[in-house]
Amino acid sequence: MSTADHAITGSPATPGPLRLPSYERPAGVHPPLNSPEYRSTLLRAPKRPAIRLPQGLTEVTGPLLGAERVTAADADLTSRHAGEPLGERIILTGRVLDSGGRPVPDTLVEIWQANASGRYAHRVDDHPAPLDPNFDGAGACMTDSQGRYRFVTIKPGAYPWRNHLNAWRPQHIHFSLFGRAFTQRLVTQMYFPGDPLFAQDPIFNSIPDPRARERLICRLDMGVTQPDWALGYQWDIVLRGREATAFERAEEQR
Amino acid sequence: MTLGITPSQTVGPFLAIGLPWPDGPEVVGPATDGAITISGRVLDGAGESVPDALVETWQAAPDGSFAHPDDPRGGGDPGFRGFGRCATDPAGRYRIVTLRPGTLPTPDGDTEAPHLDVTVLARGLLDRVVTRIYFADEESANAADPVLASVEPGRRRTLIATPEPGGEPGRFRFDIRLQDPRETVFFDV
Numbered sequence: 294m295s296t297a298d299h300a301i302t303g304s305p306a307t308p309g310p311l312r313l314p315s316y317e318r319p320a321g322v323h324p325p326l327n328s329p330e331y332r333s334t335l336l337r338a339p340k341r342p343a344i345r346l347p348q349g350l351t352e353v354t355g356p357l358l359g360a361e362r363v364t365a366a367d368a369d370l371t372s373r374h375a376g377e378p379l380g381e382r383i384i385l386t387g388r389v390l391d392s393g394g395r396p397v398p399d400t401l402v403e404i405w406q407a408n409a410s411g412r413y414a415h416r417v418d419d420h421p422a423p424l425d426p427n428f429d430g431a432g433a434c435m436t437d438s439q440g441r442y443r444f445v446t447i448k449p450g451a452y453p454w455r456n457h458l459n460a461w462r463p464q465h466i467h468f469s470l471f472g473r474a475f476t477q478r479l480v481t482q483m484y485f486p487g488d489p490l491f492a493q494d495p496i497f498n499s500i501p502d503p504r505a506r507e508r509l510i511c512r513l514d515m516g517v518t519q520p521d522w523a524l525g526y527q528w529d530i531v532l533r534g535r536e537a538t539a540f541e542r543a544e545e546q547r
Numbered sequence: 548m549t550l551g552i553t554p555s556q557t558v559g560p561f562l563a564i565g566l567p568w569p570d571g572p573e574v575v576g577p578a579t580d581g582a583i584t585i586s587g588r589v590l591d592g593a594g595e596s597v598p599d600a601l602v603e604t605w606q607a608a609p610d611g612s613f614a615h616p617d618d619p620r621g622g623g624d625p626g627f628r629g630f631g632r633c634a635t636d637p638a639g640r641y642r643i644v645t646l647r648p649g650t651l652p653t654p655d656g657d658t659e660a661p662h663l664d665v666t667v668l669a670r671g672l673l674d675r676v677v678t679r680i681y682f683a684d685e686e687s688a689n690a691a692d693p694v695l696a697s698v699e700p701g702r703r704r705t706l707i708a709t710p711e712p713g714g715e716p717g718r719f720r721f722d723i724r725l726q727d728p729r730e731t732v733f734f735d736v
Binding site: 319429433476534 | 555566
């Protein structure tokens with residue numbers, strides 16, 4: 294009996310072939326590891342081609358955690374210190390979805406960022422811009438049942454780095470996502486609309502497809518803005534989706 | 548509906564602000580019965596340590612279970628976190644304290660040897676890189692493992708944690724070399 298036959302006639306409890314979801318393997322979305330214009334890749338990007346790993350139990354499962362270590366206060370980066378941080382207060386919200394459009398609920402979203410002056414609260418950041426005693430730049434939240442996340446923070450500043458002469462990073466916020474499976478793990482950066490520094494940034498431009506780059510840019514949303522208090526931005530994050538299984542295809546054909 | 552996937556970007560040099568957890572390296576507490584420690588260094592193409600990497604691990608419980616709805620076998624102990632995360636120190640070292648995972652069935656009817664899936668994130672990596680940790684003392688299981696079999700024999704050793712020389716039982720060494728000449732095998736998952 295083939296797997297497909299079993300899928301149609303078997304019940305889930307029947308011992309038999311292990312049926313696992315499979316996740317799409319997107320081509321041309323992520324930046325190539327070897328992107329020499331971003332100089333730090335030169336000694337760090339693997340040179341040999343990656344070997345295709347079948348998606349087995351370890352890959353289609355993943356850590357479902359975070360709720361026990363995140364509090365509501367972690368989603369507001371402006372209220373964790375004695376005073377308010379300097380800078381432009383913003384509300385940043387959106388949904389975590391898979392590429393099939395399904396929300397990813399109850400998943401941990403972690404962010405970190407520079408302060409309004411473009412300085413990170415980190416010992417190796419020696420950019421001569423002021424630290425802000427009221428801003429550490431770290432936040433976390435869980436998505437709700439609709440996959441929605443929401444942070445209150447300040448707009449980070451641009452800052453120089455040493456990649457090339459007069460290199461400046463566009464304003465950005467780092468995001469870390471788990472999804473529901475090891476295959477869905479994603480670490481990325483979110484940018485702001487119309488940043489004039491995009492053209493000279495080798496990290497942003499390492500993404501080969503300009504349309505995919507655009508997906509890292511949030512949009513101003515006056516519906517999210519709170520009048521007289523903070524501008525609002527929306528940014529949806531799309532993780533790898535599942536391919537239809539033989540079972541699902543068979544169900545659809547019924 | 549098909550939505551375009553959000554591309555990856557590097558974790559950058561300041562991941563320590565947002566990602567490490569105080570208990571991240573401890574999948575289980577070090578006093579747990581059967582706890583093992585896997586430690587090693589992350590090294591770049593010049594053999595220098597990578598002091599700003601994050602190593603994350605994901606694995607089955609010792610009985611081969613996952614407390615996850617997409618494991619069709621069901622079961623699994625929700626008390627076993629299965630996930631470890633450790634930022635490297637200035638010498639590029641990381642460590643994970645965990646339990647040895649069990650073997651796993653595959654859809655093709657094979658049996659995967661005990662392994663951990665590993666994500667490495669660092670400045671200079673525009674996307675995560677993925678590898679696996681197997682155990683040197685699981686020779687017969689390793690010999691039957693379909694993933695190891697897909698790797699050219701001369702490179703399999705880069706996926707195998709070895710007992711710490713002269714170390715106590717349960718202490719394993721697993722270095723991650725991002726580039727040649729002894730580049731770790733990385734997987735497209």
